[in-house]
Amino acid sequence: MAADWHRRILTVWNGYRKWLVLSLVLTIAGALCTLAIPLLSQALINQGILGNNLGVVIHYGGYMLVLTMVAAGCQVANTLIAVKFSERTANYLRTESYRHIQELSFGNIDRMRPSDLLVRLTNDIQNVKIAIQQGILNLPLVPVMLIITILLIAFYTPALIGLMVVLLVVFTILLTAYLRFVLPVFAVRQEKYDAMNGRLQENLAGVRVVKAFVRQRLENDRFSRVAGEVRGSSLRAQTSIAILIPTMLLVVNLGLAAIFFIGGTSVLSGTGFSIGEVIASIQYLFLLIMPFMILGTVLPAISASRPSFDRIYELLDTKAEVNDPAKPAAFDPSSVKGRVVFDHVSFGYRTPEGTPGPLVLRDISVVAEPGETIGILGATGSGKSTLIHLLPRFYDVTDGRITLDGTDIRQIPQDTLRRTVAICLQQPNLFFGTIRENILFGADDRSDANMVAAAEDADAAGFITNIPRGYDDAVSRHGANFSGGQRQRLAIARTLAAKPKILILDDSTSACDVATEARIQDRINQRFAGVTKILVAQRISTVIAADRILLLDSGKIVASGTHEELLAISPEYREIYDSQLGRGIVGRGTS
Numbered sequence: 001m002a003a004d005w006h007r008r009i010l011t012v013w014n015g016y017r018k019w020l021v022l023s024l025v026l027t028i029a030g031a032l033c034t035l036a037i038p039l040l041s042q043a044l045i046n047q048g049i050l051g052n053n054l055g056v057v058i059h060y061g062g063y064m065l066v067l068t069m070v071a072a073g074c075q076v077a078n079t080l081i082a083v084k085f086s087e088r089t090a091n092y093l094r095t096e097s098y099r100h101i102q103e104l105s106f107g108n109i110d111r112m113r114p115s116d117l118l119v120r121l122t123n124d125i126q127n128v129k130i131a132i133q134q135g136i137l138n139l140p141l142v143p144v145m146l147i148i149t150i151l152l153i154a155f156y157t158p159a160l161i162g163l164m165v166v167l168l169v170v171f172t173i174l175l176t177a178y179l180r181f182v183l184p185v186f187a188v189r190q191e192k193y194d195a196m197n198g199r200l201q202e203n204l205a206g207v208r209v210v211k212a213f214v215r216q217r218l219e220n221d222r223f224s225r226v227a228g229e230v231r232g233s234s235l236r237a238q239t240s241i242a243i244l245i246p247t248m249l250l251v252v253n254l255g256l257a258a259i260f261f262i263g264g265t266s267v268l269s270g271t272g273f274s275i276g277e278v279i280a281s282i283q284y285l286f287l288l289i290m291p292f293m294i295l296g297t298v299l300p301a302i303s304a305s306r307p308s309f310d311r312i313y314e315l316l317d318t319k320a321e322v323n324d325p326a327k328p329a330a331f332d333p334s335s336v337k338g339r340v341v342f343d344h345v346s347f348g349y350r351t352p353e354g355t356p357g358p359l360v361l362r363d364i365s366v367v368a369e370p371g372e373t374i375g376i377l378g379a380t381g382s383g384k385s386t387l388i389h390l391l392p393r394f395y396d397v398t399d400g401r402i403t404l405d406g407t408d409i410r411q412i413p414q415d416t417l418r419r420t421v422a423i424c425l426q427q428p429n430l431f432f433g434t435i436r437e438n439i440l441f442g443a444d445d446r447s448d449a450n451m452v453a454a455a456e457d458a459d460a461a462g463f464i465t466n467i468p469r470g471y472d473d474a475v476s477r478h479g480a481n482f483s484g485g486q487r488q489r490l491a492i493a494r495t496l497a498a499k500p501k502i503l504i505l506d507d508s509t510s511a512c513d514v515a516t517e518a519r520i521q522d523r524i525n526q527r528f529a530g531v532t533k534i535l536v537a538q539r540i541s542t543v544i545a546a547d548r549i550l551l552l553d554s555g556k557i558v559a560s561g562t563h564e565e566l567l568a569i570s571p572e573y574r575e576i577y578d579s580q581l582g583r584g585i586v587g588r589g590t591s
């Protein structure tokens, strides 16, 4: 993957090739203008100043002015192109990465840390952008300036070619030694930055937990450690740059002294050198060092961006675990009846390394008829959420199959399936925005009537209308301005507003009191009578009125039936019942 990064960058630039060519032309034109200036100054001094000819001074001075302005114009235009390219590349990588993350499956996301993703979408893309900008602006200058300067020296001041070759060799040795030292230093600095960003983002995401457990000092110490490592590596990188430039300048000054010595003695003895040539040679010397200075600053930036580039493409290359069928089955979502069959389903999550993990569901067989309510009850970790996540294909079954109205759900496009099966997730994640936006988030019918009906069914209308701006009032990030039970009810309203054919509530009323839960269930039973409903719960009161309750234990169905049947046949169920509702306490639906 890493090997073909330059090919991939070029594919990003497809359609922009003419701009690249223009950038190259501008670079060469600008370099030629700059390189011509020593020649003109040589003529200006020899023929104009020493020849006491004002006309020649004005003539060559005018040329120098024009060429300087053209060189500056080329540089400005080139900068604009470089900025355009780099911004386009950054934008492409940013939107592609974001789009790709949206397409990944739950399994892929499970194995990625949110802080990693943030670093990829921000820092990494920024690094690549800077490297591209620097690269386009400066790298083409290197060969152009080197070759033309050497040719000009060889042609116009051949007596200095020996000195220039010596300087070239010294510059090359210095640069090579510097890069050998500095590239790993820059790579380490980047790693340390990444580690610090990861730590920072993780800490900020969990800042409430940190405070709640009084872990600030520990977190401060940890952060100080990674920040200290960043400081150390950054210092080493900056120091190496600080060493390179004065060292190069020292060599340049030695070269200057040599030019003054060779040129001066030659002028004084009248053996070939003119004053104009001495001045031009000095300018060549400064032009000669420029490519080395460019390489010394641009190569570390490019090298530091490589891991960033590789990480971005590692994300872009990640294949979604759940894919749409190549040839979808004929499936009309508008005429779904809602018969769901789990047929000998087994499932295991993948390990963090991506290899198949142990089974957490074993040989599950269930039939839910249209309009039926199925309750899934079990202890924490028994596999309830996992089981219902298989129905909208958040994960694909490891073994067996799930059908919807007789069609294997793997033959139905995910979008179609998820418009048919709506799930209210265990974590009621609300988005920053308004209540209206949150309730209608997944709804095709965006009418007020649908929103209000969904809120009423979720028993949320009461508290919403008591808020000053009602449905147009604000929801903070993660719904922090609502209580746990209110958040759950808003999340239920969001699910109901999608008008699903199959409705799944994953412990969605766990933070509501039993009376509220009962009201929500009654409304749902009335308004969604024909919809197949699956209710997951740890609390028996949530599922007590279901047509059938499945009791899950360690990934297996250990009992199934109505509440009364289970009380009669399942000691495990009775134990839960006794522990939660107690002997003699009669729940809803009990006779």
Ligand SMILES: Nc1ncnc2c1ncn2[C@@H]1O[C@H](COP(=O)(O)OP(=O)(O)OP(=O)(O)O)[C@@H](O)[C@H]1O
Pocket (backbone or CB within 6 Å): 110, 349, 350, 360, 378, 379, 380, 381, 382, 383, 384, 385, 386, 387, 426, 538
């Ligand atoms: N994304 C995941 N990756 C790996 N293992 C997971 C993942 N989600 C759940 N598990 C494991 O699968 C098993 C079943 O978890 P699941 O969340 O389905 O239980 P649950 O019955 O819904 O529990 P709870 O009532 O606490 O929500 C557990 O052992 C859990 O550790």
